[in-house]
Structure formats: C-alpha cells, structure tokens
Amino acid sequence: MWKIIRVAVLLMILIVVAANAWRDKNQDWSKPVIVLLHPINSDHQASTQKYIDELSVDDFSDANKFLMEQSKQYRDQPVSVYIQLGRELLKAPPKVPENGNFLDNMLWSLKFKWYAWRQHERADGSPTVTLYLNYYDMNTTTVLKHSTALEIGKVGSVNLFAASEQDDQNNIILTHELLHAFGAKDKYDYLTGQPRYPLGYANPNQKPLYPQTQAELMAGHIAISAMENVMPNYLGQVIVNQTTASEIGWTKR
Ligand SMILES: [Zn+2]
Incomplete structure (x- = not known):
C-alpha cells in the first residue's frame, strides 16, 4: 500500500515538473x-x-x-x-x-x-x-x-x-x-565575440557586406568587418531576426 502511495506521489511531482517545463518552453505571446x-x-x-x-x-x-x-x-x-x-x-x-x-x-x-x-x-x-x-x-x-x-x-x-x-x-x-x-540562442563566436555569419547579422544580404550598421540582438554586436565588431549604442541600432523570432516562438516553429 505504502509503495503505491509513494509511487503515486513521485509520479505527480514528475507530471508537475514536466508541465512547468512545457509551459516555460512554449510561451503564449x-x-x-x-x-x-x-x-x-x-x-x-x-x-x-x-x-x-x-x-x-x-x-x-x-x-x-x-x-x-x-x-x-x-x-x-x-x-x-x-x-x-x-x-x-x-x-x-x-x-x-x-x-x-x-x-x-x-x-x-x-x-x-x-x-x-x-x-x-x-x-x-x-x-x-x-x-x-x-x-x-x-x-x-x-x-x-x-x-x-x-x-x-x-x-x-x-x-x-x-x-x-x-x-x-x-x-x-x-x-x-x-x-x-x-x-533564444547566442549568435556570436564565444572566443572572439564576433557575430556569426549569416545568423548573427542584421543584414546578411547587404552589398557590400561591411560595415553592417545594425546588430542582431542575440549577436549583441555590429560586424563592421569580418574580424571587427562594435557594441550598438542603443536599441534603435538593433533588430530581432527571423531565426531569433522563431526560437522564441514569435513565428510558427
Ligand atoms: Zn547571450
């Protein structure tokens, strides 16, 4: 009898934990x-x-x-x-x-x-x-x-x-x-801090590619050349790109 109760309690805890995790991973925007x-x-x-x-x-x-x-x-x-x-x-x-x-x-x-x-x-x-x-x-x-x-x-x-x-x-x-x-996932190189191409670029199709003038939020920096970047001054220089939008559930996954 006690064994059944113990298993039932554990199972209930597991269900609550799983339900919370599901909610945390599926924000209703x-x-x-x-x-x-x-x-x-x-x-x-x-x-x-x-x-x-x-x-x-x-x-x-x-x-x-x-x-x-x-x-x-x-x-x-x-x-x-x-x-x-x-x-x-x-x-x-x-x-x-x-x-x-x-x-x-x-x-x-x-x-x-x-x-x-x-x-x-x-x-x-x-x-x-x-x-x-x-x-x-x-x-x-x-x-x-x-x-x-x-x-x-x-x-x-x-x-x-x-x-x-x-x-x-x-x-x-x-x-x-x-x-x-x-x-949302980071979109920059952890070793160099450089935005990753193309995911970490605000305008990956810009011609010429450099200097970029905006940052993608999850790259955090503006690529001014293939090796150099600057921090944007304010959010007006930042965008959320399609990949980030999809990661956070703004678009259908
Ligand atoms: Zn980050």
Whole structure:
C-alpha cells in the first residue's frame, strides 16, 4: 500500500515538473508578459547605491517598446511586455561559472533556481520572468562578467554598469538576456565575440557586406568587418531576426 502511495506521489511531482517545463518552453505571446527586475548593489559602493536609489521603471521603457516594435514584423498582434521594477535585494545570485563544464553549469542552475525561490515574496506577484540586475560602478569594475538567463525557471542574472550614460546599452544587455529566457540562442563566436555569419547579422544580404550598421540582438554586436565588431549604442541600432523570432516562438516553429 505504502509503495503505491509513494509511487503515486513521485509520479505527480514528475507530471508537475514536466508541465512547468512545457509551459516555460512554449510561451503564449498572445498573453501579456511581465518582467520583474530586482536591482542589487553588487560591489557595495555608495555610487552604485545612489544609482539604484534613482532608478525608475522609465529607465527600461526602451526594452518593452523595442520588443513590441520588433514583434510587429512577425505577428499580427504585437507582443505586450510589461516591465516592473521590484525590490532591491541585498543577497546577490550565485556567480555564473566561468568556462564551467556541464556539471558546473547544472549545479549553478540548480543553485540559481533555489536562490530565486528563496528571494521570492508574495508581494512580487507572479511575473513571467524575473531578472536579477547586478550593478557595478564603472570606476572600480572595468569588465563585466558573463550574464545569463535560464529558459526553464525563467530567471536571469544580468551584470550591468551603474551609470546613467550606460542605460541605453544596459537595455540592450537586459533584452538579450530576457530573450534567452524565452529560448533564444547566442549568435556570436564565444572566443572572439564576433557575430556569426549569416545568423548573427542584421543584414546578411547587404552589398557590400561591411560595415553592417545594425546588430542582431542575440549577436549583441555590429560586424563592421569580418574580424571587427562594435557594441550598438542603443536599441534603435538593433533588430530581432527571423531565426531569433522563431526560437522564441514569435513565428510558427
Ligand atoms: Zn547571450
């Protein structure tokens, strides 16, 4: 008897896990998408704190406008994405492993989901995606570590500079990570950072091919020659191409 109950409970857990995973992999874009942002003072600098204290949801409005505009090319009804600026958190998410192997990454993703579950409060509501924004002062941190987001669990850890002149580029990074949470894949070479041809190019059929003037969001950079690239200044220089649109389910898969 106990054995049957135990098997039944395990089976139920398995069904719930599978149903959640299916939901996370099949976003219904006809419904509004809510993105909750939690800022974190990651370097404990007073300047970083001042920046966080002055943040408002308007600082992120380019991101949802961009997604709505880009989705119009692929859908009859543009997507509606709502960004909410949530509580500042004191505890930072676990650090993303640098050059981690499969096991490191798997352990990290479990730790990260555990962190997200522990940080969640009822007042946060039920957002579609939660992004933890780790802010650093530009004067003490010169290079930001790798950001990342999980499709299953819909959480992301995003490293950003705490400077208002960086807000436009921060929105590019944030939107890039946000689309990872919906299944978009990177479209640049991990060793060189160069956009991959043709998938990582905004205009792969342009003649002459270089310099490109726009970036594909999941390549993150504009290829100005076969070997060189620059970071776009703002989302106006960025597009979502057909492949990315299909990966996130804006078009029929
Ligand atoms: Zn990426």
